Amino acid sequence: MIRSIARELDSRLRIAKFVREALNHVFPDHWSFMLGEIALYAFVILVATGAFLALFYNGSSAQIIYHGSYRPLDGVRMSAAYRSVLHISFDVPGGLLMRQMHHWAADIFIAAIVAHQARIFFTAAYRKPRELNWTVGMTLLVLALVNGFFGYSMCDDLLSGAGLRIGYAIAMSIPVIGPWLTFILMGGTVPVSATVPRFYAMHIFIVPAFIAALIGVHLAIVWRQYHTNYPGPGRADTSIVGSRLWPVYALKSLGLFLLMLSITAALGGLVQIDPVWIYGPANPTAIIPGAQPDWYLGWIEGAMRLFPGINLHFGRYLIPEVFFPAVLFPGLLFVTLYAYPFIEEAFCLDLRAHNVLRLPSQHPFNTALGCTVFSVLIILQLAGSDDVISVVTGSSVVALRSLFRVLFFVVPAIVSVVVYLLCRAVNGKRSRSLSVAQESGNEARVLQSD
């Protein structure tokens, strides 16, 4: 039966050669290579559950009075968008499950991207010829962060309304172009009726279209270039070792997808996320504490809490204090990440194509830098949760803030030194001699001066 189907298709499309190559395409076997697949399958789940939600969601900010099945909000003024979210949560059978699965899948999507990117960074998989794919992947990360922000702001509840006002303040703080950019993006001084419909269109159509296209490009490049290998017996830049796509790799990948679905469904059913009915509708005169954004923006939140009240006056003009932690710092971080493969190439003068990965211990500087950045982000994440930590542990928020301000400098310094020395120790003398042989004088000087 397979043969007759294949014959029918081939007589129309002439794809037998491509299909044969595809079935025999070699994929290396290592668990750390499957992290990107977790992200990919999370996106698939997002699209599937999102399609369900989009059929019920009403992206209108028209103000209505609620008379639905959730009694504590009966007679309360709210937007039609918020009412549609309540409708999905309480009246649509399976609606709350889809909504929660969607939100959990979004959190998992970005966590998987971060894990995947960390693996790429620490194994130097961004080297030539894969710099292009690194750029595509970074763009995917940025788009995913943005789409997540749009997504939970669409519910138009009190928590995301506070987040929207903070986003407004951040956009307004950009010098010179801030107010214009903010008005274009949000439609006016928040809260304004144009914002939710605009985010709706961006979230369900414009940004996912870009994400899907870029995922296609990302996968096509990996396919074309073949995946990298860890160093080991039989592995060189000129060969690839692994198993064929069909049948075992396909089976494992499909199994991973189903397990992902299982975990997302378990979370969606057993752990409540974003209970918008308790937060209430967005109301600019109301506010709740614990108003953190979703976890992937928690580092910006922490930066905003820790950065002291320093603003710059230029006569009539002002750069507010929000600009530095929320615009400048993330901007610099992302620009550095984007340029990192090219920076490393320039530093190490290494323009060879690499198909074998570099173990983290083989380049202590790179690994230490990566660990330092991660420790900074984790400290900021914790600082962003300081009121939650205060409630849970009973400590004072002011004390926690001072503590995190100190830790922000101390912990990354310790981590960088410790990781660097650990890598050197793991490699022993091998790293030093290899570095001098392979890398440029600059790099060798840096290493020798340590």
Place this chain on the structure above:
Amino acid sequence: MSKHENRKRQASLQAASAGGRTLSSLGPRLIAFFRSQCGSVPDDPHDSSPGSHSSQSKLDDGADSQASGSSAGTDDSVAVKKISKYVGWATWLAAILLALGKKPVAETAAGSEYGDPLPESHLSTPMQAASADLKIEKPSGSDSEKPIEEVQLPTQVKTGTVLVALCLAAAFAGGIGFLVAYWSGGGNTLLGASLALFFGGFGFALILWSHLLSTHIEVIEPRESLAAPTPDLSPAVDDFCCGEKMIRRRGLLKWSAAAGLGMLSAMWISMLRSFSLSPDSSLYSRIWKAGQRLVTADGKPVSVDALQPGAMAIVFPEESIGTEKSQTVLIRVRQDLLRLPRDRAGWAPMGNLAYSRVCTHAGCSVGMYEATTHLLMCPCHQSTFNVLDGAQPTGGPAARPLPQLPLYVDEQGFLRAAGGFTAPSGPGFWGIS
């Protein structure tokens, strides 16, 4: 049986058989009719399907089903047989799936529905057993230099089958659980847990299949070297340059393209204006006008002794209740505690202080007030403002004080604004002074 009855029986039998023949020829007749609509098709010399030639020759005879019925009937009955074969397979598949769902753990690989029966007497080595059981086709071509095969022992296959069957049973239990939960209006927890069981069962089953019930072959293949440029690179570049030279006035074309793109960018950027009105002077508004009464959200005016020291209220200007920028916090403190700057000395009649409730850091409502320490605190980033000295920031990330509203008492004893806020309310931006 009487002759009459016999004849009746025969007649009815004949009628039945005639009807049956008509019915059975109805199908082929319809098929022949639709085939005749296709029009004459020249014989395709590459067409290797055997059925087409015979069916072409029957086109014109389509109407006369009785004469050509038998031969057309042969082709059509072949087609009907094929279709019924597919339907039969689908039915068998459905039956098997249902049976799988009901059946408990299968015994062994041999003779079960999970694989072909394994005549163990014909097998001498585990390798043969594995390949015979799973029908592995070695990858063709000389690609695999040193394939590393992992051999499945029959016991591994047995364990694998048992585990896989358990997983599938769990999966189907989960599926049925989901259906039951959904149709009986079950809660979110039940729906999610059963769905998780369904997917998890299949997921684990597939992974176990890949671990225990399949052969792993590790291959080593050469990679395409990216060091040297492909042989097509230079000709491609030459083709491009050659093609370019076929166009005259290339310089003009390039400049006009560049200018066109520039103009298009100008158009696109201009169209951004459609997304909103420009930021205007309302950003700088001090919100309150002199003489406006302070009212609560219900519209009730606030008198000078409505609050006792240590009390707090949310007030708005009488004409714009409930708007974000106009929200004001009214606090009363003991007059001897006030430490306002000299030019604001008269702004707090009887200790009533009014400040903008929009945080100057990032715009959240400054909703927390500690009455004993006289600190207004914003819950978003924990900026604190001391109400006694003009809401100067005392801690946290805010840099600018909360704008203060000067107050006075009118003849009826109600609080009114003596002017607007000292600064535009809300977070700072580029043009704010």
Place this chain on the structure above:
Amino acid sequence: MKAGSIPDGKTIFAERCSRCHGDRGQGISAVVSVAGPCLQAEHNPGQVVAAVELGPKHMPSFVRTLSLDQIHAVANYVTQDLAIIPLEQGDMAEGGKLFRQYCAACHRTAVRGGALAFVGTNAPALTGDSAALMAGAIRWGPGPMPAFPSAAISDRQVWSIVDYIRYVQQPPNPGGDAMNWLGPVAEGFVAWVGVLALIFLTIWIERGGKG
């Protein structure tokens, strides 16, 4: 006390209760601590009797020092003379709206307690509090909490807020475990647990097939 005479609730209250609850039952508090809550919204004598007998939280039990008649006299005095906040029918939805404007910032969305600036001033969780005590607290402003007089929040609005707080002390969680309403921080933590579980599963997927 003379045998057979009706005990005077006012006198007993002045002797035994006013030291913690204030001479008018208005409540006594210091900068961070609270001695006795405001009783001016207590309209249920049975609650007063139960409290005097049991001695909830920091309150001592008076079951041995006062007779039942005395306790009932005090209860009547409290509910008839001291309870100046009139009891009214509240509207839970309006209460929720006001709660989110006035109260949620300190006490958190599901009244599990919030973080204020300094140690000891954290707004308490209200999960175990009765309606009368909460209504009294709104008017009184114990400790660092500001007071909200009737000009800010009317009597009916006070009882609406209290109705809503009583509801949100045990809100339904249709979505599953609420993680104590800690918000996106807890959700992010759980998401990472999920991703780590997936990573461990991935390790099993790849490693499990070999040997």
